[in-house]
Amino acid sequence: MSADEGPATFRSVLAHREYRYLLSANVFSWIGDYLARAAVTVLVLHHSGSVALSAASFALSYLPWLVGGPVLAAIAERMPFRSTMVACDLIRMLLIGLIALPGMPIWGMFALLFGTAMANPPFQAARSALLPQVLVGDRLVIGLALQQSTGQAAQIVGFAAGSTLAGIDPRTALMVNSVTFGISALLIRLGVHDRRPVGISQTRRPLLRETGDGFRIIWHSRVMRGIAVLVFATMFFGVVPEGLAAGWAQTLADDRAEAGWMQAMIMIASPVGIILGGLVVGRLLSAEQRRRSIPVFAVLTPLALVPAIFAPPVYLVSLMAFACGFMGAGMFPAANGLFVEVLPAGYRARAFGVMQTGVQVSQGAAVLATGVMAERFSLPVVVGAWSIGGVLLTLAVAFRWPSNTEISQEIEENRRANASPPGPEAPPPQTSRVESTKGAEHG
Structure with missing residues (x-):
């Protein structure tokens, strides 16, 4: 589908059969994944009686990105994308099914959970590299926005269903998750072409060296x-409401029952904001307006949380979390689409691995840091002061944002490079093409 067939809309993106299959597969995979996260924490808590072990089971989903995400993403770039995604889904289907077996010890659950999570980086890297071959131009940005909004909706449904079903029978919830991975694999196999990496030759360099090329x-x-810097900085501050929701609700509630629904309000507010933000911004702003607004939305994301310093009630806290998610949704699809436009095609999976690792590290570090500070200081003050720091940091990064001339030049040079026949793969340039251009406009 050509980028110049008219303005991109949600309808035009959903009219693409291959994208519909890919999005549908993702929905099943996302719902099942979030459902399993909720169920596993309950199952581990029932078996061990330890809240720490229950929390550790949830945290395992982030660990593979820290210990080997970029390497696994580089591996995904060596194989056909559809085959990689189907294989990862089948592996996750099998391992989650084994966790649901009666009598599985705690150490066995953790080992299987880690193995399941290890399939996430190559799956997501392959999907990230595949999507620009399915959608091009502004349709890619709209497709990313729709994917982001759908993912947040799946998170709400998955957590709600998982928490409810886990209270009845967590093993049944895990079996449902296993089935969703199987459905995802089937949809990808039937509806997605087995595309291969483009812009690279068959001659590969050592794996670790190719991984380093992604950086x-x-x-x-x-x-x-x-x-990258803007995304990492935004995630470093935007994740705080969700990460501290339980503690924040405790400071606002008079009893446990009240804390429960308050925590739910805070946690759900951000995904709802992301859903509506992706739809509204994608609908109302043109491609050029979305691109120009990237640094603006980045600054507004932590700014939405600054009023926390005044210890507002739960309804205003939820509204702040909603606004934070909404602003983030205005930034991330456009930033992702621009990233793809300036990224050489042969580096897509590897670069995705680097970006996703940075996002995971940023989120984990932010929640850990603010959680530790909240042990010694008032939680609203911690969130408010943290967000003020976020505004200052994102402002500094925004002032260094590349000019329109630099962005256009990199896009054009990358289009020419991606259109050239692939030769032996060379290492990435040691100096930026745009940075070495004299007389470039600086924004």
Whole structure:
């Protein structure tokens, strides 16, 4: 589908058969994944009686990105994308099914959970590299926005269903998750073409060196580096409401029952904001307006949480979390689409691995840091002061945001490079093409 067939709309994106299959598969996979997270924490808590072990089971889903995400993403770039995704779904289907078996010890659950999570980086990297081959131009940005909003809706449904079903029988919830991975694999196999990486030759370099190329290709591009820093900084502050929801609800509630529904309000507010933000921004702003608004939305994301310093009631806390999610949704699809436009095609999966690892590290570090500070200081004051720091940091990054001239030049050079026949793969450039251009406009 050509990028110049008219303005991109949600209808035009959903009219693409291959994208519909891919999105449907993701919905099943997402719902099942969030359902399993809720169920596993309950199952581990029932078996061990330990809240710490229950929390650790939830945290395991982030660990593979920290210990090997970029390497696993580089592996995904060596194989056909559809085959990689189907294989990962089948592996997750099998391992989650084994966790649901009666009599599974705690150590066995943790081992199987870790194995399941290890399939996430190559699956997500392959999906990230595949999508720009399915949708092009502004349709890619709209498709990413729709994917983001759908993912947040799946998170709400998955957590709600998982918590409810886990209270009745957590093993049944895990079996449902196993089935969803099987459905995802079937949809991808039937509806997605078995596309391969483009822009690279069959001659590969050592795996660790190719993994390092994923870092270097981002660092040596002024536009990609700017996107990476802005995304990591925004995630470092935007994740706080969800990460501290339980503690925040405790400070606002008079009893446990009240704390429960308050926590639910705070946790759900951000995903709802992301859903509506993705739909509204994608609908009302043009592609150029969305691109120009990336640094603006980045600053507004932590700014939405600054009023926390005044210890507002739960309804205002939820409204702040909603606004934070809404602003983030205005930024991330456009930033992701721009990232793809300036990224050489042969580095898509590897660069995704680097970006996703940075996002995971940013989120985990932010929740850990603010949680530790909240042990010694008032939680609303911690969130408010943390967010003020976020505004200052994102403002500093926004002032260094590449100019329109630099962005356009990198996009054009990358289009020409991706259109060229692939030769032996070379390492990424040691200096940015745009940074070495004299007379470039600076924004």
